[in-house]
Amino acid sequence: MNAPGEIEATKWIGRSVERLEDPPLVTGRGRYAADIAFPHQLHMRVVRSNQAHGKIVSIDTAAARALPGVVAVWTAADIADVPPVDFREGRIERLEPWRQPVLATERVRYVGDPVAAVFAEDPYVAEDAADLVTMEIDELPALLDATAELGEFSAGRTSEPTVLKQGYGDVDAAMRDAHAVVELTLSVGRHSGVPLETRGAIGRYDASRDMLELHGAAKVPHRNRDLLARMLKRSPSSVSVHEAHVGGGFGIRGELYPEDVLVCVAALRLGRPVKWIEDRREHLICANHSRQQTHKIRAAVDHDGRLLAIDDEFWHDQGAYIRTHATRVAMMICGILPGPYRVGAYRSVGHFRLTNKTPAATYRAPGRYETTFIRERLIEAIARRLNLDPIAVRRKNLIAKTDMPYHLPLEVLGEEIHMDTGDYASLLDKMLAAADWDDLQATLAQRRANGELVGAGLAMFIEKSGLGPSDGVRISVDTSGFVEVVTGGASIGQGFETVMAQVAAEVLGVDYRAIRVIHGQTDRIAYGIGAHASRATVMTASATHNAAVKLRAKALEYAAGMLQAPVEALAIVDGRVVRTDGGAGASISASMSLGEIAEGLAPTSKTRGGREPGLSAEGWFDTKHQVYPYGTHIAVVRVDRETGGVAIERYIAGYDIGRAINPILVKGQITGGFTQGLGGALYEEFVYSERGDPLSASFADYIMPTARETPAIEILLTEEAPTPLNPLGIKGAGESGITAVGAVIASAVEAAIGKPGAITALPITPQRLRRIIDGK
């Protein structure tokens, strides 16, 4: 124990401490969806459409029903009272007709569309029975191109449910008066997050308590509880949703899908728990796809390359139905496209189009990955057109530090954009220095002169993070001094528990390993918004901070009385309240552990006085605005002229996080994000045949980068612009690694092959690049 005057609390925030989550995960004691089992459970297998578009004439389930071990086989007619999967954020009446039914009703609209569900005693029997379900479908033409002529979704409804618009200023006037107008047509390929753990859902109905449980949830358990309750006409408090370990989320896992609804309805009606574990093929053709868009974009510029106006029209390929996110991704595209640049006037028009492909929604950095590619391509084109250095064009247009907070009359996730803090130019300078940019360019030019195809690219972006509006956390200390932090957040593997524990430990003066963090359990806390939109650390950690501050105050107030010391003279060190002023009694004998305080505050304690029982506190954090971190990426690539293959020679990801709670976890997020970004830039694409058959339905055909394709990257993590919008200055980290990867690799490849403007689409597959190099 330290002598009086030397006592200092251990600081946990800002340290790269080891993850609390890891011991069970690395010793095979984790509990993923497939590990969850209940006595007498049934197994569900979904029968899916093998046609992209058609009218359902008949479905024959007789043979499947007759198979021993089969308990039920349902088609849409059996659950006619169950509505289509609704929107997560509440009703949007005008979009309702395009929602996905839990089981297809009159038409099938993509290969993989659930048509029937088999419930059987074991998963093998379920799959055998599913094979026996036959269907007659009158094939309809498959609409596969969101830029093609509109098709018919259903009688009287087209394949364009809505057109989204955002903008400000007089774009047409700016275009008319501009020194130059630069126009591009660009597209981003269809790909998505593909977590190692496929989806899983286990429905269970406890008739003794009239409670419906859904296990295997992720990301937004509370939202899904409310949504399920609404769809199944149950009171929200009679539904509980539970998150176990989650093997990757990336935005796509954890949304409410037809299968989640099916296991719940089946558990209620069949009176037995129902388990469904998605297989990989199902995952690749049924879980949300993302990203696919085509943009026609114009920029009006003056002779210095200043952005007078941007006019963007795009076609968003939503796939077959509107799922839980409604139009979120496309609306985000409209709002976030200008990025870190000041744009005089702006207009974005998004055609929200349905096609006969897997429905699409959010994937890590939704809207930002796409728009960063589009916008940074545009900047490069402007520089080319005006014969300016692209970095100079960026500098000319960057929103300055002195402009902060910078408001835009555009919205992202239902909130106006208020960039809180940032010094984009400073990060750019640091990145150019880190890359030794001028020397790098000289070296690359020399290598190109020697016949190599090498080049460097740079891209800038803003992120948005910390979606509110509110998070609450309840912290309690038990009589042993162990701390429990109950959150409405969710852990998709990002280190949520560790980060929350670090923040609580910092305030409470305890070891972060003496803290248990609860997440994703709707029966433990009434409210929660979960883990998405890079929000968990910003929102839940801020609430944790606020709750910890209250709990600390309560502990000190009680201890002050017991220790006969002023509150200001007390601190909590290693879980004990001690005197820090060297005053009378400032020794170990006159300290109190948090456990002893918890005992003293027990309802039955004589020393509790009039205080609320328990050493516990609830804290809330409310915010009106998201926070806007920002980044710059630099890539150096080498292209194989003969094969079209691209190798990443060097990659630097620069990012301003505001304040890093755990730097190594932030870097882990950036590294993982980068790898996924690399997938979208060079490898991953959901390809369809002309008839709409998915051709990327296994890991042999849906090509994700592995360790062999992924270079070690350099990360420049800065803390120049903490936000004033939350107590710790935190900005989000979850999506920053992925945002600019497509953009920066496109620029680097173009520089390598010496064909400016040649890259107009992602992914840059070897075959496509080979064709570009050949000029065909």
Place this chain on the structure above:
Amino acid sequence: MKPAPFHHHAPTTVDEAVALLAELAPQDGRVLAGGQSLVPTMAFRLARPAHLIDINGIETLDRVAVENGKLVIGACVRHAAFHRPAVDGPLGELLGKVVRHIAHYPIRNRGTFCGSIANADPASEWCTLAAALDAEMVAQSARGTRVIAAKDFFAGIMSTALAEDELLTAVRLPLLAPGTRTGFCEFSRRAGDFAIAMALVTFRIDGGKLVEPRVAVGGAEPHARRLAEVEQALAGKAPSTAAFAAAGERAAELIDPMEDVHNSAQYRRDLVRAMVRRALEQAAA
């Protein structure tokens, strides 16, 4: 991802295996060796064999030996057996060079050399090697044993001269003469993926000239094969950048590439041109 029901048979001798095969092959029976192609196909229910004749318990098939100037590879020998030279000299080195391109370590620990040959995937590295070296396939059935030359063995995409009741018990590879140089190059989207094109070459250099050049191409056509015309053009020439480039060019013209939604015929030609040239340069280096 659960296979359709099947019966599993586990013979412990080749005689027992071929007897089972004679009986069960007509009833949709298949041989199971390493299972690295068959089992995933069954999981997708694209293959639904009614019977699996599992040869993994036949100890006599798990051996590699040199007999009569040939390396004899039994039907249960795993890819991983070739990570270290299975035989001294250029053949062992070549096998070691090629095996690293076959999928990933866990697959190499389970999948078998002969299984790859019998499966005859167009993108199989071993099939390309077998074609290049004129391997001999030993096929045994209840009716007897025959030896099939590589040029007669591969018939098309995943199609061979094996009869349905025949078990490929071994593949024989001729040992390469001392001083034989070898080269192998392939292009796949990712390390370990099915190659879109590959080339395997061998030659000796005698008096500054290329002697007995062999050039085989895989992955680009329905089955791997030697390109005699390219070999003839190289024979007797001095190894040179120009000669190798011309060989690549000629190889690209000679092949009749497969075409699919992922890869055009033109792209496969481009890759064959590059792979042949690079394999030759690698061998000459």
